[in-house]
Amino acid sequence: MDLIFMLYSQYHWLYFCLLGLFALLVGSFLNVLIHRLPIMLERSWQQEYQDYFAQGDNPPLPAEPYNLFLPRSACPHCGHQITALENIPLLSWLFLKGRCSACHHPISARYPLVELLCALASLAVAAYYPPGWTLAGALLLTWVLLALTFIDFDKLLLPDQLTLPLLWLGLLLNISGQYVSLTDAVIGAASGYMVLWSIYWAFKLLTGKEGMGYGDFKLLAALGAWLGWQxxxxxxxxxxxxxxxLGITLVVMKRQHQEKPMPFGPYLAIAGWIALLWGEPLTRWYLGLLG
Structure with a gap:
């Protein structure tokens, strides 16, 4: 920790360069998490279903391990395993010109985009918070919100495996008042859940349709636990x-069909991250307009 403070105070540029490089590595891991966690959950649900109903005619699930570390990353088109040199964040995609080295099939530009977003968002957080536990927590919150954003865009899913630990961690950090008082954090967690829960049931009773998922309740509860009810x-x-x-932009660009439901979690995550850094000045500005 002393070394980090020394870099921060005496070698500002080196501190941010090292942090940016580390955030690129985190972004590379987030790409794995975004892709694999929904598949892991789906396989787990299928296994639980088969175990519960014990139906012998169900096809067996793959026997090989599948988690965040195994099997090794490979091209989904030809199966070529990604080498270490082909897995350097951002640079490998640029060097390979966005194509697999074996079959030359295009590699989605979203992989370097996630890495770049992770680095830029992390640098913004580091520019706001000095080194310490508050910065560490804010970085972790940023990374989890980024993962939740893309998982929800892909699968309309906010996994409990991410939202619930985020909620409890926010409460634990605020025991010492890292961001808000523990009282404000507890009220924020309860209020965040109940606000969207109430909107959900009011909408369902009026229209007979579900306007959002329970994951949205848990995400707002987590943000309330970190940032307080205010x-x-x-x-x-x-x-x-x-x-x-973003919704209007996607419709104009014809990338979002009107009949396809739009996730609310990414917008909560983006708003929560903005509130993490600029919540107080934005609130004062907004209240000034009302006054």
């Missing part, structure tokens, strides 16, 4: 604005 109005307003802008 941040919830701002997060809801920002998420609605971000959702409207």
């Amino acid at each position: 941040s919830l109005p701002l997060i809801l307003i920002l998420s609605s604005c971000v959702g409207a802008v």
Whole structure:
């Protein structure tokens, strides 16, 4: 920790360069998490279903291990295993010109995009918070929100394996008041869940349709646990604005069919991250407009 403070105080540029490089590595891991966690959950649900109903005509699940570390990453088109040199964050994709080295099939630009977003968001957080536990927690929150954003865009899913630990960690960090008081954090967690839970059931009773999922409740509860109940109005307003802008953009670009449901989790995550860094000045500005 002393070394980190020394770098921060005397070699500012080196501190941010090293942090940016580390964040690129984290972004590479987040790509694995975003892709594999939903598959792992689906296989787990299938196994639980087969074990519960004991139906012999169900096809057996793959026997080989499948987790965040095994099997090794490979090209989904030809099966070529990604080498260490082909797995350097951002640079490998640029060097390979966005194509597999074996079959030359295009590699999605989203992989370097996630890595770049992770690095830029981490640097923004590091520019706001000095080294310490508050910065470490803010970085972890940023990384989990980034993973949740892309998983929800892909699968309309906010896994409990990410949202619930995030909620409890926010409460634990705020025992010492890292971001808000413990009282504000507990009220924020309960209020965040109950606000969207109430909206969900009001919408369902009025229309007979489900407007959002339970994962959205848990994500807002987690954000309330980290940032306190005072941040919830701002997060809801920002998420609605971000959702409207991105939704209109996707429709205009014809990448989002109107009949396909749009996830709300990414907009909550983006709004929560904005509130993490600029919540207080934005709230003061908003209240000034009302006053």
